[in-house]
Amino acid sequence: MSTKSLIYVSFLPEIILGAFALLIMCVDPFLKKREKVFSTIISIFAIVVAFISNLLFLSRDASLITFNGMIYFDFYSNLLRGLFLLIGFLVSLFAFKYIEREDLFPGEFSSLLLFALIGMDLMAISANLIMTFIGLEILSMSTYILAGFKRKNLKSNESALKYFILGGVSSAILLYGISFLYGFTGTLSYRGIANVLSKGSGFIGSPLLFLGMGMILVGFGFKIALAPFHVWTPDVYEGAPTVVSGFMSVGPKAAGYAALLRIVFQIFPFTLPLWRELFVYSAILTMLIGNLGAIIQKNVKRLLGYSSIAHAGYMLLGIIAADVMGMSGIIFYLFAYLFMNLGAFGVISIFEGKGEKFVTIDDYRGIGFKYPQLTFPLSIFLLSLAGIPLTAGFVGKFVLFGAALMENHMGLVLIAILASLISVYYYLKVIVYMFMKSPIIEGEEIEVRYSGVALFSVLVCAFFVLYLGLFPSYLLNLSKEAVVFLGI
């Protein structure tokens, strides 16, 4: 392959996504109300095509930097891109019926989703901080709009506003950090910064560098909801349209981790001890706050919001371990989390009914055996989130905790185990309500309407949760191959 074509190949999935997003924007205004579904179909098609192109042009053994040093073309990019596309695919499937039920606009939704995917991709593949930042902003901006997608709904408005203001502040802090880093090294390309840092021996004590690093940590900590930058999570998840909450809980988090891994290991491998110490404290806080906060929640979406904070904390253990096992554990966990959390949000989006009426745990009383095709998968998702064996969540947690343990973080692992044991309580509570409580007024269980597409995607998620729980080796191997490119 010539260099020139390589440049485009490395960026092909994003080009495809962008082109189809534009196509949707052009086509959508001319569609009649009941033909609007067509936009969603286009977006699903776009994601599938992008996925195929990603598969066709894999870079399994070479790490190239293309586009004048802006983009990494390596297996890590490929794998993470695959993850993001999978997220987009499942979200679109869930959104299919949801948008129709809530009377929203499929055209805007699909194109924003595609743009958000582009932003996520950029975060994972970029080789330059400014590029990463642009990716982050594209993702954030699309998510702000998606969070406020139900325009008449006050909760949705509030959710978007909270996310927007806090996101604006945190990205200003992130940018300020980037500017310090620029001032210190004179470049923003990952490799360039790493070179400068590896040359200068006196950099370790340099305040400017650490200031920049700290501020970058704030920015990414906000995106992946690490304590103490997690405060927005429960409110925003509760208010946003359910499908969007599902997307927010997996998408930006995965992208944030993808970028953070690159940043930590490709820019700052020399300052790992510092990162590690900060991460240890943050991980402890994150896991405890997430799990403790979830215990008394009544709203299922809010509960999952808190739980997503906790999961961000578990994944941090992989970075703290900073070895192949920990890194591949993070990527594995991102996949596992994608299926279990998105699946859970998917089922919630089905159960809540028009106008998101049924979202408290009490509404789940006694529906267990009435809709086994939905409650069984939901139970699987929740058990997996709780880390019960034979599910993907268990394997992921085990690998992450094991990796941290191997690197002698005994106390941290103890806290992590304790936190995840606490978490079983509130996940199981939902299951208990479904299977073991009768509705407050007899016969008042919620009536559920769902489409075949939604059921299909729920079952797909459930299948993968179990599959990854039983046969995780293949994905773990892939993740290992991918993280090798981070130069651990």
Next chain:
Amino acid sequence: MEILIYIFAILSVLFAINMLIQKKMINVALSLLGCMVSIAVLFIYLYATFVGMLQLIVYAGSVMVLFLIIITLLDPFGKIKYTFTSRLWTFFVSIIGLIFGLLLYVIYGSEKKVEAINSSHFSIKALSDRLFTIYLLPFEVISILILVGIIGSIYFGKKNLTDGDEDENNA
């Protein structure tokens, strides 16, 4: 010349502080405008002529106009509430102090050396050379951000709030 820059620097801070204490939205907006213009002057002094101009056009021109439109649309002269209690004040002043002290320390400790400045490094030609070679991809990609912004502002700003009714050309 340098005196002028110092004056503008002080002006920008004064405008910023004024933003904190003004009671009317319109006054806050005007202070922001003043602050931005002062900063633009500083940009030009630092050989960032192009960016300084952009600052004037993009910020002072369009962004501020947007703000002003919104303010006039909503409640232009109504007074807005503060939550300045003495406790809050101490809290924020201490935050200011903390940030400031830290940054002061950091910058003070950093290298003082300034590269030999050659103003030709900062020419518009040099800038566009880099922008359209190395930074071509970000330059292209940021258009997506603008696109997202357009979709967002139209979507939120659309008058018709009855979501999903028969209004067909409302993308």
Next chain:
Amino acid sequence: MKTLLIFIPILPLIGFLLNGIFGRSFPKKLVHRIAITTTGISFLLAVITFFKFLSLDVESLVFNYFTWIKAGDFVANFGFLLDPLSMVMVLVVTGVGFLIHVYSIGYMWNDIGYNRFFAYLNLFMFSMLILVLANNYLLLFVGWEGVGLCSYLLIGFYFHKKSASDAGKKAFIVNRIGDFGFVVGLMLIFFTFRTIDFEKVFSEIVNRGYGVEAGWGVLTVIGVLLFIGATGKSAQIPLYVWLPDAMEGPTPVSALIHAATMVTAGVYMITRSNAIYSRAPHALFIVGLIGSITALFAATIGIFQRDIKRVLAYSTVSQLGYMFTALGVLAFSAGIFHLMTHAFFKALLFLGSGSVILALHHEQDMQNMGGLKKYLPITCWTMWAATLAISGIPIFAGFFSKDEILWRSYSTPVKGHMIFYILGTVAALITALYMFRLMFLTFHGKTRLPEDKLSHVHESPKSMTGVLVVLAILSTIGGFVGMPGWTKIPNIFENFLEPVFKFMPHKGIVHAVEGHSAGNELLVTLVSILVAGIGALIAYIIYLKKEVTPEKEENLGLIYKLIFNKYYVDEIYNFLVVQPIKWFSTNVLWKIVDVSIIDGIVNGYAYLTEGLSVGVSKIQNGFIRSYVGWIALGGIGILYYILINFIK
């Protein structure tokens, strides 16, 4: 054989899936046919495997089905370990499980959650079989969590009862504490040995030359941590509180899960880890001490309970204590032996009590029973077999296993073995006392049931009594596989289990008994028989001769009334011994220690976490500006942390 073995757990899983997903639309007959066929075939397969295993004449077989997790240098296989220990466990689980499935047809017939019940029961079988067949700690943990999960589901089965869901919650919280210990122990094993395969861990211990640890070495810590897990699952002090409450579940569940199988998981796990425990005397001492104290403590609480199932529940806790006592004196095979016989007679006792409860239309208070022998003859006589077995009356199964434990704790020279022996013997007396009390109050004497109710009492259906009879036969003859040493008949059971203990450092201790004379052993046996006889006699005098009913027990005036009676000796005895014990049992042990202190601690944990939860959610006050403040403060905190620690 490899494929044969995998089907043993898979079949119940299939049953669960069928009944769980489609059960609502199935007719009742189909539901139980599915459940029973799957478990029945699984039992048959277990028997076939057993004979094949015997014919192969090997110590153990490992079947790896596939590589489960492989990350870094960590490998966990999905594999089964077939050795005498897991063989015994599989037979007990599938056998007793099958019988209880059959029994449940009759017992649960009129229950609305029929399919749900069988689905859970099958899921439980699956998890338990995974637990006992696993060839590594991680897979064992899979089963461990699985049985716990089914247990909560089944305790809270009658969910419209508040007490039932509370009990489920309590079981859950308590087991979390235990699991914490277990998981940390597991992590520590992984950390120390870089593997979690049983055989690899144990041979690593041997290869690295770990000797018997004098102080608190790594093996001791692992041992203690795993034991914390075991106390949770096997209901030992202080984590036993959930078990008596677990009686809120349907009776067959109490029989299967809370008596015969799941609660023995801890015993199994420690026996499996014998290579670790035999090198960790401190851990072993803790196991034995907790076990023997639990045996006595729970038995004492059991004396004056009025609810028939609660008596049996405390009795289970007490008998589990015996098993741990056995482990504590390195008599692993005796522990497993008692586990097996206990599975027979305790399942029988629970199922028998279930039969009584069903006959009396869900009456569990023994105050309202008595004289039921006439109406429930099969139930009565089968339960007598179990009672004699649990009390340790010769020729019944429990006699051999309990006697073995007492003899070992008398003779094995490990730390504290005499304490264990004395506690165990006293507990044996009390065991006989409360069991005979239960029988007398339920089946003998004058009936305290009103006439109109009495006319409705009739024996349970054939499917239930049949199971009772089978279990009664097992409880009677089940002990002959492990004859005591003085009879000079080889102990088949112990010889069979021998290969399991090949990683122990000192083969000698297991056979330390041989150092003692057969006469000593006979003496210990006689003492335990005598003790059981005394217990039975006391029960006979008080409850049959004097016709003391639970209500009278409650009545303080009882003492004065009895003083005017003619049996002075009895009265003085009653006054000096029975009443203080009763007072101690109900007021101190049950009301203060059990209900207040231990329950209080458990509830305290719950309150603490909820309190913390409220605290955490206070941060989330909904104000955007305060959120910005948190982010700013967090950022400043990070920057200052860096400044202080990293900038020279």
Next chain:
Amino acid sequence: MKITPDFFIYLSMVLFSIGLIGVLVRRNLIVIFMFIELMLNAVNLSFIAYSYKLGQVDGQIYVFFVMVLAAVEVAVGLGLIMLIYRNKKSLDVDEINIMKN
């Protein structure tokens, strides 16, 4: 005598801190957005000052991107504010507080 770049960085710090404090203390939504703009402006100043100090033009290009971001943020943000004002008839950020705990 040229002014040293460090002076501008101090200045940017001051502006950034004022921006952050503005977000914290002001209750009007539009004003809060203005303060976010102020923070971004401070970042720009810092970029330019460093670009001057390093003798590189790259810093100015970054500023260019930041400006686009700022403009987009204002556009979307003001749209959102309009929406909220229409739904809620209020611009007070402390009244936007349905979801908590």
